Amino acid sequence: MTQSDDQRLGVKSVHLAFEVLEAVAFEPGEIGVSELANKLRTTKGTVFRHLQTLVDRGYxxxxASTQRYRVGARAYLIGRAAAERVDIIxxxxxxMRSLxxxxxxxxxxxxxxxxxxxxMNTLIGKSSLEIGVRVGSVLEPHATAQGKAVLAFDTQGLAKQLRRRGLAGLTPHTVTDIDELERQLEAVRAQGYATAAEEMLLGISALAAPVMDDSGKTVGSIAIVGSIQNIGRQPTPxxxxxxxxxxQRVSWNLGYVGHLPFEPRGGRAPARKAMG
Structure with a gap:
C-alpha cells in the first residue's frame, strides 16, 4: 500500500468518525450500533470501533443498561463554545420571534x-399542526426555499457542484432539471426571496430570503415553513x-450595510459603520 493510499484511508476514517458523532448527536434519544451501521451504510464492526474511540475521548x-449511545459532555462543551461564536444564531x-x-x-x-x-435554529409556529425542522439537518440546496435563497447569491460554487452531481427528485414537485433551477435562481436574484412548495416533502411549503454578513457575503437564510394551505405556491405579499x-434585520445585526437584493417597504438601513 502506498503512502497516498494510507492518506486516503486515513481521511475516509476521519470522515466516518465525524459521521458517527453527528448521527448520534442529532438522534432524539439513544441509538444502537446496528441502527448506526444501517444509517451510515457500513459494517457494525467499523461503527463500533469509532464509537469506542469517541466514548474514550468523552464525546x-x-x-450501561441498554448498550446504546448518546452525546457526551465533551461534545456538548464544544457545541456550546461554537454556538457562542456563531453570530448568525x-x-x-x-x-425569528418577530417573524x-x-x-x-x-x-x-x-x-x-x-x-x-x-x-442552526428553529422556532415552532403557532399552528395547531406542529411543523419543525431538526437543528443540524442539512437541507438539499435545490429542493428547499432556504437552499435556493443561498444558491442565488452564493459565491462558493455550490451551483456548479449541483450541475456536476445532478439534482435528486425528492417528490414529484422537485426541480430536477439544472436549467430550470438556473431560471428559478435568476428569479430569486430579481425578487430577493425563494419559494419551495412540496419540493422536499409533500404538504410542506417554505419561503426564504438570504442573510448577508458585514462583507456582503451570503452566509445563510431565514425562512418560514408550514403546510401548503398556509404558505401557498405563491405566498401572500x-x-x-x-x-x-x-x-434585512438579521443582516444588519451581522454588520451588513449594503443594498439588500430586494428591499421590503420598510427601506434600507441608515448608513452606519459595519460591525467586525
Whole structure:
C-alpha cells in the first residue's frame, strides 16, 4: 500500500468518525450500533470501533443498561463554545420571534456550508399542526426555499457542484432539471426571496430570503415553513414582506450595510459603520 493510499484511508476514517458523532448527536434519544451501521451504510464492526474511540475521548456516552449511545459532555462543551461564536444564531433571535409572531409559521435560520444549508435554529409556529425542522439537518440546496435563497447569491460554487452531481427528485414537485433551477435562481436574484412548495416533502411549503454578513457575503437564510394551505405556491405579499424584513434585520445585526437584493417597504438601513 502506498503512502497516498494510507492518506486516503486515513481521511475516509476521519470522515466516518465525524459521521458517527453527528448521527448520534442529532438522534432524539439513544441509538444502537446496528441502527448506526444501517444509517451510515457500513459494517457494525467499523461503527463500533469509532464509537469506542469517541466514548474514550468523552464525546459520547454508552448506556450501561441498554448498550446504546448518546452525546457526551465533551461534545456538548464544544457545541456550546461554537454556538457562542456563531453570530448568525445570536443575530437572528429577535428577528425569528418577530417573524413567528407576525406570520404564525415555524421559522428556520440556516447557515451556509459546502454541503448545503445547515439548520442552526428553529422556532415552532403557532399552528395547531406542529411543523419543525431538526437543528443540524442539512437541507438539499435545490429542493428547499432556504437552499435556493443561498444558491442565488452564493459565491462558493455550490451551483456548479449541483450541475456536476445532478439534482435528486425528492417528490414529484422537485426541480430536477439544472436549467430550470438556473431560471428559478435568476428569479430569486430579481425578487430577493425563494419559494419551495412540496419540493422536499409533500404538504410542506417554505419561503426564504438570504442573510448577508458585514462583507456582503451570503452566509445563510431565514425562512418560514408550514403546510401548503398556509404558505401557498405563491405566498401572500404580507408573508413575503415579513420574511424580507426579517432577513434585512438579521443582516444588519451581522454588520451588513449594503443594498439588500430586494428591499421590503420598510427601506434600507441608515448608513452606519459595519460591525467586525
Amino acid at each position: 459520547l456516552i454508552q448506556n 445570536a443575530g437572528s433571535q429577535d428577528a 413567528r409572531d407576525e406570520t404564525g409559521e415555524t421559522v428556520v435560520i440556516s447557515s451556509l456550508s459546502n454541503r448545503g444549508n445547515i439548520v 404580507e408573508q413575503i414582506e415579513a420574511v424580507l424584513r426579517a432577513a
